[in-house]
Amino acid sequence: MPIDNKHLSPQEKEAFNRFQQQHQLLFQNPLIRSFFKQSDHQKLLTNYLIQPDTAAWRALDNAFRDYYTGVKIVHYLSQTLHWKAVQFDKQLRREAERFLLTAGEEEGRSYPEDTEAGEDLGWLENPSLPLTEKIGDPALLECWKKLTPRQQQVLHYRYSEGLSLTETGRILHITQQGASKIHQTALKQLKEELKQKGGGGEK
Amino acid sequence: MKEWRRLIEQAQEGHEASREKILEKLEPKINKSLRQTTYQNREDLKQELIIKTLTAIQEFDTRSVPGFWHFVQETAPPKAARQAGK
Numbered sequence: 422m423p424i425d426n427k428h429l430s431p432q433e434k435e436a437f438n439r440f441q442q443q444h445q446l447l448f449q450n451p452l453i454r455s456f457f458k459q460s461d462h463q464k465l466l467t468n469y470l471i472q473p474d475t476a477a478w479r480a481l482d483n484a485f486r487d488y489y490t491g492v493k494i495v496h497y498l499s500q501t502l503h504w505k506a507v508q509f510d511k512q513l514r515r516e517a518e519r520f521l522l523t524a525g526e527e528e529g530r531s532y533p534e535d536t537e538a539g540e541d542l543g544w545l546e547n548p549s550l551p552l553t554e555k556i557g558d559p560a561l562l563e564c565w566k567k568l569t570p571r572q573q574q575v576l577h578y579r580y581s582e583g584l585s586l587t588e589t590g591r592i593l594h595i596t597q598q599g600a601s602k603i604h605q606t607a608l609k610q611l612k613e614e615l616k617q618k619g620g621g622g623e624k
Numbered sequence: 625m626k627e628w629r630r631l632i633e634q635a636q637e638g639h640e641a642s643r644e645k646i647l648e649k650l651e652p653k654i655n656k657s658l659r660q661t662t663y664q665n666r667e668d669l670k671q672e673l674i675i676k677t678l679t680a681i682q683e684f685d686t687r688s689v690p691g692f693w694h695f696v697q698e699t700a701p702p703k704a705a706r707q708a709g710k
Contacts, residue, residue: 494684
């Protein structure tokens with residue numbers, strides 16, 4: 422789906438489209454797409470394209486950095502707070518079970534996924550989101566995007582949340598062995614992709 | 625989304641109003657997470673989540689966030705760039 426840029430002047434529109442054409446890979450990145458959904462961000466890019474000076478270069482760069490910082494922290498905190506709350510409750514129930522005789526059968530109780538992110542951040546909650554808090558290396562990010570959502574989830578819980586494979590499995594309703602398998606394939610795949618990309622970085 | 629970087633940096637420098645603003649922005653998130661536990665435990669959980677939030681903010685390295693041109697460069701078609709062996 423193309424980025425809506427109808428408020429730009431014909432000249433700006435042309436510059437914007439040309440840039441997009443030349444950077445197709447870039448525009449596949451959901452972060453970039455989401456950044457350019459805002460008309461003032463499109464404007465910053467066209468300003469630079471039409472008059473490429475340092476000020477315009479920096480203005481765009483900074484606006485992006487501001488935006489990305491917000492996205493990162495909101496995403497990170499959403500995950501972290503949710504997880505912290507789940508842990509907190511689990512801990513309390515474990516204690517209650519230990520001290521009280523009847524804790525009540527609370528098995529089948531599921532934790533609804535946190536989906537309403539508010540603002541225009543719906544895409545952030547998408548498990549296939551290529552941003553994990555810890556991936557700073559764009560080459561790795563590229564490889565990460567090629568993983569299946571399931572693989573990304575496992576890696577996320579494992580490394581971003583620091584859970585064990587057993588816990589990860591429980592969240593995803595699979596066995597520890599299942600999680601382990603997904604985990605291994607994903608790592609192997611990442612490694613190979615990275616190697617193909619030109620051997621840089623030993624991670 | 626835009627003000628986060630400024631807020632985080634100011635909060636890290638001890639600016640109380642920025643911290644409050646951050647918590648205010650995250651309040652819906654926090655309240656939502658409270659539903660994970662029973663009613664009588666929510667106040668405790670809320671405290672925990674606030675602490676967690678502030679710690680995360682304190683530890684967040686805003687300088688590590690890449691800018692736009694970094695992304696452009698990294699996704700540029702592999703021209704002669706780092707092609708060593710012709």
